[in-house]
Amino acid sequence: MRQPARATRHLGLDLGGTNIKWVVVEHEQEGDHDVWRVLERDQLTTPASDGPDAVIPRLIEAGRDAIARCAGVETVGIGVPGLYDPATGATRFLVNLPGAWAGRPVAGPIGEALGHPAFLINDARAFGLAELRLGAARHADSMVGLTLGTGVGGVIAVDGHVHQGHDGTAGEIGHLTIEPDGPWCGCGNRGCLEAFARADQIAAACGAATVEEALARARAGDQQATDGLAAVGRYLGIGIANMVTVISPDQVVIGGGVAAAADLLLEPIRAELRRRVKTTALDRVELVTAELGTWAGAIGAAIHGAEEAARRGAIGPADAATVGASRGA
Numbered sequence: 001m002r003q004p005a006r007a008t009r010h011l012g013l014d015l016g017g018t019n020i021k022w023v024v025v026e027h028e029q030e031g032d033h034d035v036w037r038v039l040e041r042d043q044l045t046t047p048a049s050d051g052p053d054a055v056i057p058r059l060i061e062a063g064r065d066a067i068a069r070c071a072g073v074e075t076v077g078i079g080v081p082g083l084y085d086p087a088t089g090a091t092r093f094l095v096n097l098p099g100a101w102a103g104r105p106v107a108g109p110i111g112e113a114l115g116h117p118a119f120l121i122n123d124a125r126a127f128g129l130a131e132l133r134l135g136a137a138r139h140a141d142s143m144v145g146l147t148l149g150t151g152v153g154g155v156i157a158v159d160g161h162v163h164q165g166h167d168g169t170a171g172e173i174g175h176l177t178i179e180p181d182g183p184w185c186g187c188g189n190r191g192c193l194e195a196f197a198r199a200d201q202i203a204a205a206c207g208a209a210t211v212e213e214a215l216a217r218a219r220a221g222d223q224q225a226t227d228g229l230a231a232v233g234r235y236l237g238i239g240i241a242n243m244v245t246v247i248s249p250d251q252v253v254i255g256g257g258v259a260a261a262a263d264l265l266l267e268p269i270r271a272e273l274r275r276r277v278k279t280t281a282l283d284r285v286e287l288v289t290a291e292l293g294t295w296a297g298a299i300g301a302a303i304h305g306a307e308e309a310a311r312r313g314a315i316g317p318a319d320a321a322t323v324g325a326s327r328g329a
């Protein structure tokens with residue numbers, strides 16, 4: 001008789017410009033299936049304007065709170081809104097977070113303070129990992145994911161794994177060039193998908209001050225708002241069509257803070273996919289909205305910490321000091 005596998009617990013921290021969300025997830029192997037469930041979750045405000053000297057201690061505080069309320073945590077994953085160095089666990093550039101984050105060690109100090117191995121992941125990749133393991137894409141082998149919000153995040157998964165590239169930046173769909181001479185993007189390139197589809201641009205395209213106003217007006221039948229959303233949906237459709245042509249995914253998952261607009265965007269996106277995808281059968285590619293809501297980033301960070309620790313053979317509190325110490329290497 002097969003011995004039932006031990007359930008393990010993993011902490012995920014999601015660093016946002018406004019809030020730090022945390023979740024503790026439990027992982028269990030049931031036969032050939034990985035089962036993940038969320039045990040506990042909460043959030044604290046991010047002291048964003050005070051920079052990393054205030055934000056990193058607040059992440060540690062969130063972690064201690066989580067571990068006090070949910071015993072048995074073995075690993076830590078930290079979702080960050082931007083770029084980082086996976087080899088050192090230091091951040092490179094964080095969107096919406098002022099201060100000296102370039103080259104700042106984050107995973108190391110948090111792992112040492114909490115006594116468990118800690119690993120960084122980009123927040124959009126964390127969203128995708130969560131949807132892949134226990135959300136909308138749980139039955140998919142390959143997926144393309146987008147998070148629509150202040151920016152446009154992206155993620156791709158192939159053969160059941162989120163593809164990270166050599167530095168965790170793979171899947172930046174928001175920075176695909178859609179118009180060669182289009183508007184400047186915050187990344188320094190022109191005509192990126194994000195330059196057309198981030199929240200303030202959606203509002204502007206609809207003649208509204210905010211996305212919420214744009215959606216309300218479109219739902220009330222306002223022509224300018226309806227046309228604006230159709231134009232944004234077309235740009236999103238072009239970006240997604242390019243990804244579908246390259247990846248041929250089982251699923252495309254749309255999430256993020258603007259996912260409330262998804263029902264108004266899905267039709268223009270589908271129309272653009274029909275117009276542009278000619279190499280693969282579109283009836284095999286499901287276009288769906290995300291299922292895990294605003295907690296997906298924290299859930300995905302927790303899963304990443306668990307999977308990365310297992311991959312590096314670093315599971316277990318006894319290894320924490322070694323792993324924490326090797327973070328700067």
Ligand SMILES: [Zn+2]
Binds near residue numbers: 186187188192
């Ligand atoms: Zn860009």
